[in-house]
Amino acid sequence: MAKRIEAVGVTAYYGQFKAIENITMTIEPRSVTALIGPSGCGKSTFLRSVNRMHEVLPGARVEGRLTMDGQDIYDRAVDVTAVRRSIGMVFQRPNPFPTMSIYDNVVAGLRLNGLRKKSSLDDACEKALKNANLWDEVKNRLNKPGAGLSGGQQQRLCIARTIAVEPQVVLMDEPCSALDPISTGAIEDLIFELKNDYTIIIVTHNMQQAARVSDRTAFFSISQTGDPGRLIEYDITSKIFTNPGEKRTEDYITGRFG
Protein backbone atom coordinates (compact mmCIF):
# COMPACT_ATOMS: atom_id res chain seq x y z
CA MET A 1 0.00 0.00 0.00
CA ALA A 2 0.84 3.68 -0.13
CA LYS A 3 1.87 5.06 -3.49
CA ARG A 4 3.66 8.09 -4.86
CA ILE A 5 1.60 10.77 -6.55
CA GLU A 6 3.25 12.91 -9.19
CA ALA A 7 1.68 16.00 -10.73
CA VAL A 8 3.24 17.60 -13.80
CA GLY A 9 1.81 20.84 -15.15
CA VAL A 10 -1.67 20.25 -13.76
CA THR A 11 -4.18 22.93 -14.76
CA ALA A 12 -7.86 22.70 -13.78
CA TYR A 13 -10.87 24.62 -15.05
CA TYR A 14 -14.45 25.24 -13.95
CA GLY A 15 -15.98 25.97 -17.36
CA GLN A 16 -14.05 29.01 -18.64
CA PHE A 17 -12.55 29.80 -15.25
CA LYS A 18 -9.01 28.56 -14.68
CA ALA A 19 -8.80 27.59 -11.01
CA ILE A 20 -5.22 26.27 -10.80
CA GLU A 21 -2.36 26.58 -13.24
CA ASN A 22 0.69 24.50 -13.89
CA ILE A 23 1.00 22.66 -10.59
CA THR A 24 4.04 20.37 -10.52
CA MET A 25 4.85 18.42 -7.36
CA THR A 26 5.72 14.95 -6.12
CA ILE A 27 3.93 13.54 -3.09
CA GLU A 28 5.90 10.91 -1.21
CA PRO A 29 4.33 7.65 0.01
CA ARG A 30 3.91 6.96 3.73
CA SER A 31 3.99 10.64 4.58
CA VAL A 32 1.59 13.47 5.24
CA THR A 33 1.61 16.35 2.78
CA ALA A 34 -0.24 19.50 3.81
CA LEU A 35 -1.66 21.98 1.29
CA ILE A 36 -2.01 25.48 2.77
CA GLY A 37 -2.90 28.86 1.34
CA PRO A 38 -5.59 31.54 1.34
CA SER A 39 -9.21 30.80 0.37
CA GLY A 40 -9.77 30.39 -3.35
CA CYS A 41 -6.17 29.53 -4.15
CA GLY A 42 -7.04 26.12 -5.56
CA LYS A 43 -5.92 23.74 -2.80
CA SER A 44 -9.22 21.83 -2.82
CA THR A 45 -9.39 21.91 -6.61
CA PHE A 46 -5.95 20.33 -6.81
CA LEU A 47 -6.95 17.75 -4.19
CA ARG A 48 -10.12 16.87 -6.08
CA SER A 49 -8.14 16.55 -9.31
CA VAL A 50 -6.02 13.82 -7.75
CA ASN A 51 -8.91 11.30 -7.45
CA ARG A 52 -10.89 12.68 -10.39
CA MET A 53 -13.62 14.15 -8.21
CA HIS A 54 -13.10 17.52 -9.91
CA GLU A 55 -14.81 16.34 -13.10
CA VAL A 56 -18.01 15.46 -11.21
CA LEU A 57 -19.05 19.10 -11.50
CA PRO A 58 -20.53 20.12 -14.87
CA GLY A 59 -17.99 21.85 -17.12
CA ALA A 60 -15.01 21.03 -14.92
CA ARG A 61 -11.88 19.59 -16.55
CA VAL A 62 -8.23 18.93 -15.85
CA GLU A 63 -5.15 19.27 -18.08
CA GLY A 64 -1.60 18.11 -17.43
CA ARG A 65 -0.35 14.84 -16.06
CA LEU A 66 -1.17 13.13 -12.77
CA THR A 67 0.32 9.73 -12.02
CA MET A 68 0.17 7.24 -9.18
CA ASP A 69 3.39 5.16 -9.11
CA GLY A 70 3.82 5.94 -12.78
CA GLN A 71 0.24 5.05 -13.87
CA ASP A 72 -1.55 7.91 -15.55
CA ILE A 73 -4.70 8.67 -13.52
CA TYR A 74 -6.27 10.48 -16.49
CA ASP A 75 -5.48 7.85 -19.11
CA ARG A 76 -8.45 7.10 -21.36
CA ALA A 77 -8.30 3.41 -20.46
CA VAL A 78 -8.50 4.15 -16.73
CA ASP A 79 -11.67 3.24 -14.82
CA VAL A 80 -12.70 6.22 -12.71
CA THR A 81 -14.17 4.05 -9.96
CA ALA A 82 -10.87 2.15 -9.68
CA VAL A 83 -9.03 5.46 -9.27
CA ARG A 84 -11.37 6.54 -6.50
CA ARG A 85 -11.08 3.17 -4.76
CA SER A 86 -7.28 3.57 -4.72
CA ILE A 87 -7.41 7.24 -3.77
CA GLY A 88 -9.97 7.74 -1.01
CA MET A 89 -11.31 11.09 0.14
CA VAL A 90 -12.56 12.59 3.40
CA PHE A 91 -14.64 15.75 3.10
CA GLN A 92 -14.87 18.97 5.06
CA ARG A 93 -18.25 18.15 6.55
CA PRO A 94 -18.88 14.63 7.80
CA ASN A 95 -21.28 13.00 5.32
CA PRO A 96 -22.37 9.59 6.63
CA PHE A 97 -25.15 8.01 4.56
CA PRO A 98 -28.32 8.88 6.52
CA THR A 99 -30.27 5.73 5.63
CA MET A 100 -27.48 3.42 6.77
CA SER A 101 -26.36 2.11 10.14
CA ILE A 102 -22.81 2.60 11.43
CA TYR A 103 -21.94 -0.88 10.18
CA ASP A 104 -23.49 -0.30 6.76
CA ASN A 105 -21.70 3.02 6.42
CA VAL A 106 -18.30 1.47 7.07
CA VAL A 107 -18.79 -1.43 4.65
CA ALA A 108 -20.70 0.62 2.03
CA GLY A 109 -17.66 0.90 -0.25
CA LEU A 110 -17.01 -2.84 -0.10
CA ARG A 111 -20.60 -3.98 -0.34
CA LEU A 112 -21.60 -1.67 -3.17
CA ASN A 113 -18.49 -2.79 -5.05
CA GLY A 114 -19.66 -6.38 -4.90
CA LEU A 115 -18.29 -7.92 -1.71
CA ARG A 116 -21.10 -10.00 -0.19
CA LYS A 117 -19.50 -12.38 2.30
CA LYS A 118 -20.73 -11.54 5.79
CA SER A 119 -17.59 -12.65 7.64
CA SER A 120 -15.29 -10.60 5.37
CA LEU A 121 -17.50 -7.56 5.82
CA ASP A 122 -17.53 -8.02 9.61
CA ASP A 123 -13.74 -8.26 9.70
CA ALA A 124 -13.30 -5.25 7.43
CA CYS A 125 -15.73 -3.21 9.52
CA GLU A 126 -13.96 -4.00 12.79
CA LYS A 127 -10.52 -3.37 11.31
CA ALA A 128 -11.50 -0.04 9.75
CA LEU A 129 -13.23 1.19 12.89
CA LYS A 130 -10.24 0.19 15.01
CA ASN A 131 -7.88 1.98 12.63
CA ALA A 132 -10.11 5.03 12.82
CA ASN A 133 -10.01 4.92 16.66
CA LEU A 134 -13.79 4.61 16.77
CA TRP A 135 -14.29 0.92 17.54
CA ASP A 136 -14.51 1.22 21.34
CA GLU A 137 -17.10 3.99 21.12
CA VAL A 138 -19.45 2.27 18.68
CA LYS A 139 -18.85 -1.48 18.96
CA ASN A 140 -22.07 -1.98 20.93
CA ARG A 141 -24.28 0.02 18.60
CA LEU A 142 -23.15 -0.90 15.12
CA ASN A 143 -26.75 -1.18 13.91
CA LYS A 144 -27.66 2.34 15.02
CA PRO A 145 -27.77 5.13 12.42
CA GLY A 146 -24.45 6.74 11.54
CA ALA A 147 -26.06 10.16 11.57
CA GLY A 148 -26.74 9.79 15.31
CA LEU A 149 -23.06 10.12 16.23
CA SER A 150 -21.40 13.39 17.29
CA GLY A 151 -19.64 15.49 14.64
CA GLY A 152 -16.17 14.22 15.56
CA GLN A 153 -17.36 10.61 15.64
CA GLN A 154 -19.11 11.06 12.29
CA GLN A 155 -15.88 12.34 10.76
CA ARG A 156 -13.96 9.34 12.11
CA LEU A 157 -16.77 7.15 10.74
CA CYS A 158 -16.19 8.73 7.34
CA ILE A 159 -12.46 8.05 7.68
CA ALA A 160 -13.24 4.44 8.62
CA ARG A 161 -15.51 4.20 5.58
CA THR A 162 -12.69 5.53 3.39
CA ILE A 163 -9.97 3.20 4.69
CA ALA A 164 -12.29 0.18 4.69
CA VAL A 165 -11.84 -0.09 0.91
CA GLU A 166 -8.05 -0.16 1.51
CA PRO A 167 -6.96 2.73 -0.69
CA GLN A 168 -3.33 3.60 -1.44
CA VAL A 169 -3.78 7.30 -0.87
CA VAL A 170 -6.14 9.24 1.42
CA LEU A 171 -7.12 12.81 0.53
CA MET A 172 -8.50 15.00 3.31
CA ASP A 173 -10.24 18.27 2.50
CA GLU A 174 -10.15 20.35 5.71
CA PRO A 175 -11.28 17.33 7.73
CA CYS A 176 -11.27 19.18 11.06
CA SER A 177 -12.76 22.55 10.13
CA ALA A 178 -16.25 21.58 11.35
CA LEU A 179 -14.97 19.98 14.57
CA ASP A 180 -14.11 21.12 18.10
CA PRO A 181 -10.49 21.01 19.41
CA ILE A 182 -10.87 17.65 21.16
CA SER A 183 -12.26 15.91 18.07
CA THR A 184 -9.58 17.66 16.03
CA GLY A 185 -6.94 16.22 18.34
CA ALA A 186 -8.40 12.73 17.87
CA ILE A 187 -8.33 13.10 14.08
CA GLU A 188 -4.76 14.44 14.12
CA ASP A 189 -3.60 11.46 16.22
CA LEU A 190 -5.34 9.25 13.70
CA ILE A 191 -3.60 10.94 10.75
CA PHE A 192 -0.29 10.36 12.50
CA GLU A 193 -1.02 6.62 12.77
CA LEU A 194 -2.46 6.32 9.27
CA LYS A 195 0.67 7.62 7.59
CA ASN A 196 2.43 4.35 8.39
CA ASP A 197 0.23 2.69 5.78
CA TYR A 198 -1.06 5.40 3.50
CA THR A 199 -0.03 8.40 1.48
CA ILE A 200 -1.97 11.29 2.98
CA ILE A 201 -2.67 14.68 1.44
CA ILE A 202 -4.48 17.13 3.71
CA VAL A 203 -5.87 20.56 2.89
CA THR A 204 -6.01 22.79 5.95
CA HIS A 205 -6.56 26.42 6.87
CA ASN A 206 -4.99 25.83 10.24
CA MET A 207 -1.25 26.40 10.00
CA GLN A 208 -0.56 24.93 13.41
CA GLN A 209 -2.30 21.80 12.21
CA ALA A 210 -0.13 21.68 9.10
CA ALA A 211 2.96 22.12 11.27
CA ARG A 212 1.82 19.40 13.69
CA VAL A 213 0.76 16.63 11.33
CA SER A 214 2.62 17.04 8.05
CA ASP A 215 6.04 16.02 6.79
CA ARG A 216 5.92 18.29 3.78
CA THR A 217 3.95 21.43 3.14
CA ALA A 218 2.88 23.02 -0.14
CA PHE A 219 1.93 26.68 -0.16
CA PHE A 220 -0.59 27.72 -2.82
CA SER A 221 -1.55 31.30 -3.57
CA ILE A 222 -3.21 33.63 -6.08
CA SER A 223 -1.81 36.99 -7.08
CA GLN A 224 -5.28 38.55 -7.26
CA THR A 225 -8.96 37.54 -7.43
CA GLY A 226 -9.82 35.88 -10.74
CA ASP A 227 -6.28 34.65 -11.35
CA PRO A 228 -5.58 30.93 -11.18
CA GLY A 229 -3.96 29.48 -8.05
CA ARG A 230 -0.29 28.52 -8.29
CA LEU A 231 2.09 26.46 -6.22
CA ILE A 232 4.43 28.98 -4.59
CA GLU A 233 6.63 26.77 -2.48
CA TYR A 234 6.84 23.10 -1.58
CA ASP A 235 9.30 21.78 0.96
CA ILE A 236 9.83 19.93 4.21
CA THR A 237 7.35 21.30 6.75
CA SER A 238 9.96 22.42 9.28
CA LYS A 239 11.73 24.42 6.57
CA ILE A 240 8.52 26.05 5.35
CA PHE A 241 7.62 27.16 8.85
CA THR A 242 11.09 28.23 10.04
CA ASN A 243 12.99 29.29 6.98
CA PRO A 244 10.73 29.64 3.91
CA GLY A 245 12.42 30.32 0.62
CA GLU A 246 9.76 32.68 -0.69
CA LYS A 247 8.77 36.02 0.79
CA ARG A 248 5.06 35.34 0.05
CA THR A 249 5.19 32.11 2.04
CA GLU A 250 6.76 33.90 4.96
CA ASP A 251 4.14 36.67 4.80
CA TYR A 252 1.36 34.11 4.82
CA ILE A 253 2.58 31.91 7.66
CA THR A 254 3.49 34.88 9.84
CA GLY A 255 0.02 36.31 9.29
CA ARG A 256 0.98 39.39 7.30
CA PHE A 257 -1.16 38.32 4.37
CA GLY A 258 -4.08 36.04 3.62
Next chain:
Amino acid sequence: MTALPVTLRARRLPGFAPWAIAAGAVAVAYAAVYIGGLMGGGGFLALVAAVLLYLVGLGVIATRVEGSRAARNRIATSLIYSVVALALWPLVSVVWTLVQKGTSRLDADFFGHSNAGITAFDANGGAYHAIIGTLEQVGIATLITVPLGILAAVYIVEYGRGRLATAIRFFVDVMTGIPSIVAGLFVLAFWVYVVYPLYSPDGKPGYSGFAASLALSVLMLPTITRSCEEMLRLVPTALREGSYALGIAKWKTIVRIVLPTALPGIVTGVMLAVARAAGETAPVLLVAGGFDSINTDPFIGNQSSLSIYIYQQAGLGSQFGPPRAWTAALTLVALVLSLTIVAKLLARRSKLK
Protein backbone atom coordinates in the same frame (compact mmCIF):
# COMPACT_ATOMS: atom_id res chain seq x y z
CA MET B 1 -29.63 62.39 27.17
CA THR B 2 -33.03 60.87 27.73
CA ALA B 3 -32.71 57.35 29.05
CA LEU B 4 -35.47 54.82 28.53
CA PRO B 5 -36.89 53.30 31.71
CA VAL B 6 -34.88 50.26 32.65
CA THR B 7 -37.70 48.24 34.17
CA LEU B 8 -38.29 44.88 32.46
CA ARG B 9 -41.66 44.27 34.04
CA ALA B 10 -44.88 45.26 32.28
CA ARG B 11 -48.54 45.05 33.15
CA ARG B 12 -50.06 41.79 31.90
CA LEU B 13 -53.63 40.59 31.55
CA PRO B 14 -54.38 37.73 33.92
CA GLY B 15 -54.39 34.26 32.33
CA PHE B 16 -58.17 33.86 32.46
CA ALA B 17 -58.81 37.18 30.69
CA PRO B 18 -58.93 35.87 27.07
CA TRP B 19 -61.35 33.11 28.14
CA ALA B 20 -63.52 35.60 29.99
CA ILE B 21 -63.58 37.90 26.95
CA ALA B 22 -64.43 34.91 24.70
CA ALA B 23 -67.28 33.87 27.00
CA GLY B 24 -68.58 37.44 27.04
CA ALA B 25 -68.37 37.72 23.25
CA VAL B 26 -70.26 34.44 22.75
CA ALA B 27 -72.94 35.47 25.25
CA VAL B 28 -73.45 38.90 23.66
CA ALA B 29 -73.44 37.53 20.13
CA TYR B 30 -75.94 34.76 20.77
CA ALA B 31 -78.17 37.08 22.80
CA ALA B 32 -78.17 39.63 19.98
CA VAL B 33 -78.84 37.06 17.26
CA TYR B 34 -81.35 34.79 18.99
CA ILE B 35 -83.10 36.94 21.60
CA GLY B 36 -82.77 40.27 19.82
CA GLY B 37 -83.56 38.56 16.51
CA LEU B 38 -80.83 40.62 14.90
CA MET B 39 -80.42 40.07 11.16
CA GLY B 40 -82.83 37.20 11.03
CA GLY B 41 -80.91 34.98 13.47
CA GLY B 42 -78.92 31.81 12.73
CA GLY B 43 -76.18 29.85 14.46
CA PHE B 44 -73.54 30.55 11.84
CA LEU B 45 -74.12 34.29 12.04
CA ALA B 46 -73.82 34.12 15.84
CA LEU B 47 -70.48 32.32 15.55
CA VAL B 48 -69.07 34.91 13.15
CA ALA B 49 -70.33 37.73 15.37
CA ALA B 50 -68.79 36.07 18.44
CA VAL B 51 -65.37 35.78 16.78
CA LEU B 52 -65.45 39.42 15.63
CA LEU B 53 -66.61 40.63 19.07
CA TYR B 54 -63.86 38.60 20.71
CA LEU B 55 -61.17 40.12 18.47
CA VAL B 56 -62.42 43.68 19.07
CA GLY B 57 -62.91 43.16 22.80
CA LEU B 58 -59.52 41.55 23.26
CA GLY B 59 -57.90 44.34 21.28
CA VAL B 60 -59.52 47.12 23.31
CA ILE B 61 -58.88 45.56 26.72
CA ALA B 62 -55.33 44.49 25.92
CA THR B 63 -54.48 47.97 24.57
CA ARG B 64 -55.74 49.56 27.79
CA VAL B 65 -53.89 47.21 30.14
CA GLU B 66 -50.83 46.01 28.27
CA GLY B 67 -50.17 48.63 25.60
CA SER B 68 -50.53 48.52 21.84
CA ARG B 69 -47.61 46.17 21.00
CA ALA B 70 -48.87 43.42 23.29
CA ALA B 71 -52.42 43.96 21.99
CA ARG B 72 -51.29 43.57 18.37
CA ASN B 73 -49.52 40.37 19.34
CA ARG B 74 -52.65 38.98 20.96
CA ILE B 75 -54.86 39.89 18.01
CA ALA B 76 -52.42 38.40 15.52
CA THR B 77 -52.27 35.17 17.53
CA SER B 78 -56.07 34.96 17.72
CA LEU B 79 -56.42 35.72 14.01
CA ILE B 80 -54.01 32.93 13.10
CA TYR B 81 -55.94 30.41 15.19
CA SER B 82 -59.22 31.59 13.65
CA VAL B 83 -57.84 31.14 10.13
CA VAL B 84 -56.53 27.65 10.98
CA ALA B 85 -60.00 26.75 12.23
CA LEU B 86 -61.50 28.18 9.05
CA ALA B 87 -59.13 26.13 6.91
CA LEU B 88 -59.83 22.90 8.80
CA TRP B 89 -63.56 23.42 8.74
CA PRO B 90 -64.26 22.11 5.21
CA LEU B 91 -62.11 19.04 5.89
CA VAL B 92 -63.82 18.23 9.16
CA SER B 93 -67.19 18.94 7.58
CA VAL B 94 -66.52 16.59 4.65
CA VAL B 95 -65.31 13.77 6.89
CA TRP B 96 -68.21 14.26 9.29
CA THR B 97 -70.81 14.21 6.51
CA LEU B 98 -69.21 11.13 4.99
CA VAL B 99 -69.25 9.25 8.27
CA GLN B 100 -72.75 10.39 9.11
CA LYS B 101 -74.33 9.48 5.78
CA GLY B 102 -71.99 6.72 4.68
CA THR B 103 -72.46 4.32 7.56
CA SER B 104 -76.10 3.44 6.75
CA ARG B 105 -75.11 0.82 4.17
CA LEU B 106 -71.95 -0.51 5.86
CA ASP B 107 -73.10 -4.12 5.68
CA ALA B 108 -71.93 -7.46 4.32
CA ASP B 109 -74.29 -7.09 1.37
CA PHE B 110 -72.56 -3.92 0.24
CA PHE B 111 -69.06 -5.39 0.31
CA GLY B 112 -70.00 -8.90 -0.79
CA HIS B 113 -72.21 -8.33 -3.81
CA SER B 114 -72.26 -6.46 -7.07
CA ASN B 115 -75.12 -4.24 -8.18
CA ALA B 116 -76.34 -6.65 -10.86
CA GLY B 117 -80.10 -6.56 -11.30
CA ILE B 118 -80.56 -3.88 -8.66
CA THR B 119 -82.73 -0.99 -9.77
CA ALA B 120 -83.16 2.39 -8.15
CA PHE B 121 -86.07 0.99 -6.14
CA ASP B 122 -84.34 -2.05 -4.67
CA ALA B 123 -83.05 -1.80 -1.14
CA ASN B 124 -79.98 -4.01 -1.42
CA GLY B 125 -77.13 -3.80 -3.92
CA GLY B 126 -73.40 -3.66 -3.38
CA ALA B 127 -70.17 -2.17 -4.57
CA TYR B 128 -67.99 -5.27 -4.69
CA HIS B 129 -67.60 -4.95 -8.45
CA ALA B 130 -66.69 -1.26 -8.11
CA ILE B 131 -64.09 -1.91 -5.41
CA ILE B 132 -62.46 -4.54 -7.63
CA GLY B 133 -62.51 -2.09 -10.54
CA THR B 134 -60.92 0.73 -8.55
CA LEU B 135 -58.22 -1.52 -7.10
CA GLU B 136 -57.34 -2.98 -10.50
CA GLN B 137 -57.43 0.27 -12.45
CA VAL B 138 -55.50 2.32 -9.91
CA GLY B 139 -53.16 -0.60 -9.17
CA ILE B 140 -52.22 -1.07 -12.82
CA ALA B 141 -51.86 2.69 -13.31
CA THR B 142 -49.51 2.79 -10.29
CA LEU B 143 -47.46 -0.11 -11.63
CA ILE B 144 -47.08 1.74 -14.93
CA THR B 145 -46.36 5.22 -13.60
CA VAL B 146 -44.14 4.65 -10.54
CA PRO B 147 -41.20 3.11 -12.43
CA LEU B 148 -41.60 5.51 -15.36
CA GLY B 149 -41.97 8.54 -13.11
CA ILE B 150 -38.99 7.69 -10.91
CA LEU B 151 -36.79 6.90 -13.92
CA ALA B 152 -37.80 10.16 -15.61
CA ALA B 153 -37.00 12.10 -12.42
CA VAL B 154 -33.65 10.33 -12.07
CA TYR B 155 -32.84 11.25 -15.66
CA ILE B 156 -33.79 14.90 -15.17
CA VAL B 157 -31.90 15.30 -11.89
CA GLU B 158 -28.88 13.02 -12.26
CA TYR B 159 -28.17 12.69 -15.98
CA GLY B 160 -30.05 15.37 -17.91
CA ARG B 161 -27.87 18.08 -19.40
CA GLY B 162 -28.76 20.80 -21.84
CA ARG B 163 -31.77 21.06 -24.12
CA LEU B 164 -33.22 17.56 -23.89
CA ALA B 165 -33.57 17.73 -20.10
CA THR B 166 -35.07 21.23 -20.30
CA ALA B 167 -37.53 20.04 -22.95
CA ILE B 168 -38.55 17.02 -20.88
CA ARG B 169 -39.08 19.20 -17.82
CA PHE B 170 -41.19 21.57 -19.89
CA PHE B 171 -43.40 18.80 -21.25
CA VAL B 172 -43.83 17.28 -17.80
CA ASP B 173 -45.10 20.69 -16.69
CA VAL B 174 -47.45 20.83 -19.66
CA MET B 175 -48.72 17.32 -18.88
CA THR B 176 -49.48 18.38 -15.30
CA GLY B 177 -51.97 20.86 -16.71
CA ILE B 178 -53.86 18.40 -18.94
CA PRO B 179 -57.54 18.29 -17.96
CA SER B 180 -58.50 14.75 -17.00
CA ILE B 181 -61.21 14.51 -19.65
CA VAL B 182 -58.62 15.21 -22.34
CA ALA B 183 -56.58 12.27 -21.07
CA GLY B 184 -59.76 10.21 -21.29
CA LEU B 185 -60.42 11.32 -24.88
CA PHE B 186 -56.86 10.47 -25.85
CA VAL B 187 -57.19 6.92 -24.50
CA LEU B 188 -60.64 6.62 -26.10
CA ALA B 189 -59.19 7.41 -29.51
CA PHE B 190 -56.03 5.38 -29.01
CA TRP B 191 -56.91 2.30 -26.98
CA VAL B 192 -60.67 1.85 -27.12
CA TYR B 193 -60.97 2.38 -30.90
CA VAL B 194 -57.56 1.32 -32.23
CA VAL B 195 -55.78 -1.17 -29.96
CA TYR B 196 -58.71 -2.91 -28.24
CA PRO B 197 -60.15 -4.32 -31.52
CA LEU B 198 -56.76 -5.93 -32.24
CA TYR B 199 -57.11 -8.32 -29.32
CA SER B 200 -60.79 -8.32 -28.38
CA PRO B 201 -62.68 -11.61 -28.98
CA ASP B 202 -65.07 -10.09 -31.52
CA GLY B 203 -62.61 -7.66 -33.09
CA LYS B 204 -64.77 -4.67 -32.24
CA PRO B 205 -63.94 -1.54 -30.22
CA GLY B 206 -64.88 -1.74 -26.55
CA TYR B 207 -64.41 -0.44 -23.03
CA SER B 208 -62.02 -2.00 -20.53
CA GLY B 209 -60.54 -1.35 -17.10
CA PHE B 210 -57.08 -1.24 -18.63
CA ALA B 211 -58.10 1.71 -20.78
CA ALA B 212 -59.04 3.48 -17.54
CA SER B 213 -55.60 2.57 -16.15
CA LEU B 214 -53.98 4.20 -19.16
CA ALA B 215 -56.02 7.36 -18.75
CA LEU B 216 -55.13 7.50 -15.04
CA SER B 217 -51.46 6.90 -15.95
CA VAL B 218 -51.47 9.97 -18.17
CA LEU B 219 -52.70 11.96 -15.17
CA MET B 220 -50.41 10.38 -12.56
CA LEU B 221 -47.14 10.36 -14.50
CA PRO B 222 -46.36 14.10 -14.41
CA THR B 223 -47.36 14.40 -10.74
CA ILE B 224 -45.07 11.54 -9.73
CA THR B 225 -42.22 12.77 -11.93
CA ARG B 226 -42.35 16.30 -10.54
CA SER B 227 -42.61 15.33 -6.87
CA CYS B 228 -39.90 12.70 -7.24
CA GLU B 229 -37.70 15.26 -9.01
CA GLU B 230 -38.10 17.72 -6.14
CA MET B 231 -37.25 15.01 -3.60
CA LEU B 232 -34.11 13.93 -5.50
CA ARG B 233 -32.94 17.53 -5.65
CA LEU B 234 -33.19 17.71 -1.86
CA VAL B 235 -30.61 14.93 -1.44
CA PRO B 236 -27.34 16.71 -0.60
CA THR B 237 -24.55 16.64 -3.19
CA ALA B 238 -22.19 15.72 -0.34
CA LEU B 239 -23.81 12.26 -0.14
CA ARG B 240 -23.29 11.61 -3.84
CA GLU B 241 -19.67 12.80 -3.64
CA GLY B 242 -19.09 10.68 -0.53
CA SER B 243 -20.27 7.67 -2.48
CA TYR B 244 -18.26 8.48 -5.64
CA ALA B 245 -15.15 8.92 -3.46
CA LEU B 246 -15.54 5.29 -2.32
CA GLY B 247 -15.27 4.18 -5.92
CA ILE B 248 -18.99 3.42 -6.16
CA ALA B 249 -20.38 3.73 -9.68
CA LYS B 250 -22.89 6.46 -10.44
CA TRP B 251 -25.90 4.22 -11.08
CA LYS B 252 -25.20 2.29 -7.88
CA THR B 253 -24.91 5.55 -5.98
CA ILE B 254 -28.34 6.54 -7.28
CA VAL B 255 -29.96 3.18 -6.52
CA ARG B 256 -28.38 2.55 -3.11
CA ILE B 257 -27.72 6.03 -1.68
CA VAL B 258 -29.81 8.72 -3.39
CA LEU B 259 -33.16 6.94 -3.86
CA PRO B 260 -33.29 5.45 -0.32
CA THR B 261 -32.53 8.89 1.13
CA ALA B 262 -35.37 10.43 -0.87
CA LEU B 263 -37.75 7.48 -0.34
CA PRO B 264 -40.15 8.97 2.26
CA GLY B 265 -40.77 12.02 0.07
CA ILE B 266 -41.19 9.90 -3.05
CA VAL B 267 -43.77 7.73 -1.27
CA THR B 268 -45.74 10.83 -0.26
CA GLY B 269 -45.72 12.06 -3.87
CA VAL B 270 -46.85 8.69 -5.20
CA MET B 271 -49.68 8.47 -2.69
CA LEU B 272 -50.91 11.97 -3.60
CA ALA B 273 -51.04 10.87 -7.23
CA VAL B 274 -52.81 7.61 -6.30
CA ALA B 275 -55.38 9.51 -4.22
CA ARG B 276 -56.08 11.86 -7.09
CA ALA B 277 -56.39 9.01 -9.59
CA ALA B 278 -58.72 6.99 -7.36
CA GLY B 279 -61.20 9.86 -7.35
CA GLU B 280 -61.15 10.56 -11.10
CA THR B 281 -64.53 9.92 -12.67
CA ALA B 282 -64.92 11.45 -16.10
CA PRO B 283 -62.03 9.74 -17.95
CA VAL B 284 -62.81 6.40 -16.28
CA LEU B 285 -66.47 6.58 -17.25
CA LEU B 286 -65.44 7.51 -20.78
CA VAL B 287 -63.16 4.51 -21.39
CA ALA B 288 -64.20 1.83 -18.86
CA GLY B 289 -67.89 2.37 -19.45
CA GLY B 290 -69.22 1.34 -16.08
CA PHE B 291 -70.87 -1.98 -15.30
CA ASP B 292 -73.24 -3.41 -12.72
CA SER B 293 -71.76 -6.89 -12.54
CA ILE B 294 -68.41 -8.22 -11.44
CA ASN B 295 -65.69 -8.18 -14.10
CA THR B 296 -62.30 -9.20 -12.73
CA ASP B 297 -60.57 -9.07 -16.13
CA PRO B 298 -59.25 -5.54 -16.62
CA PHE B 299 -58.40 -6.14 -20.27
CA ILE B 300 -61.74 -7.25 -21.67
CA GLY B 301 -65.13 -5.67 -21.26
CA ASN B 302 -66.78 -2.93 -19.23
CA GLN B 303 -65.69 -2.38 -15.69
CA SER B 304 -66.99 -0.16 -12.93
CA SER B 305 -65.07 1.75 -10.28
CA LEU B 306 -66.05 3.39 -7.01
CA SER B 307 -66.04 6.83 -8.61
CA ILE B 308 -68.35 5.69 -11.42
CA TYR B 309 -70.55 3.90 -8.91
CA ILE B 310 -70.85 7.03 -6.78
CA TYR B 311 -71.70 9.11 -9.86
CA GLN B 312 -74.39 6.68 -11.00
CA GLN B 313 -75.98 5.99 -7.60
CA ALA B 314 -76.00 9.62 -6.47
CA GLY B 315 -77.97 10.53 -9.57
CA LEU B 316 -80.77 8.08 -8.84
CA GLY B 317 -83.94 9.77 -7.64
CA SER B 318 -84.82 7.17 -5.05
CA GLN B 319 -84.39 6.56 -1.35
CA PHE B 320 -81.91 3.70 -2.02
CA GLY B 321 -79.47 5.17 -4.54
CA PRO B 322 -77.90 8.05 -2.59
CA PRO B 323 -77.15 5.96 0.55
CA ARG B 324 -75.26 3.52 -1.70
CA ALA B 325 -73.31 6.47 -3.15
CA TRP B 326 -72.44 7.81 0.31
CA THR B 327 -71.19 4.46 1.53
CA ALA B 328 -69.15 4.04 -1.65
CA ALA B 329 -67.66 7.50 -1.06
CA LEU B 330 -66.76 6.57 2.51
CA THR B 331 -65.22 3.33 1.20
CA LEU B 332 -63.15 5.22 -1.36
CA VAL B 333 -61.82 7.69 1.22
CA ALA B 334 -61.06 4.87 3.67
CA LEU B 335 -59.31 2.90 0.91
CA VAL B 336 -57.05 5.80 -0.07
CA LEU B 337 -56.39 6.68 3.57
CA SER B 338 -55.42 3.14 4.53
CA LEU B 339 -53.20 2.79 1.44
CA THR B 340 -51.46 6.03 2.41
CA ILE B 341 -50.95 4.88 5.99
CA VAL B 342 -49.57 1.51 4.89
CA ALA B 343 -47.21 3.15 2.38
CA LYS B 344 -45.93 5.62 4.98
CA LEU B 345 -45.36 2.85 7.51
CA LEU B 346 -43.43 0.83 4.96
CA ALA B 347 -41.30 3.85 4.03
CA ARG B 348 -40.62 4.54 7.69
CA ARG B 349 -39.75 0.93 8.43
CA SER B 350 -37.03 1.04 5.82
CA LYS B 351 -35.47 3.90 7.74
CA LEU B 352 -33.40 3.21 10.83
CA LYS B 353 -34.63 3.77 14.33
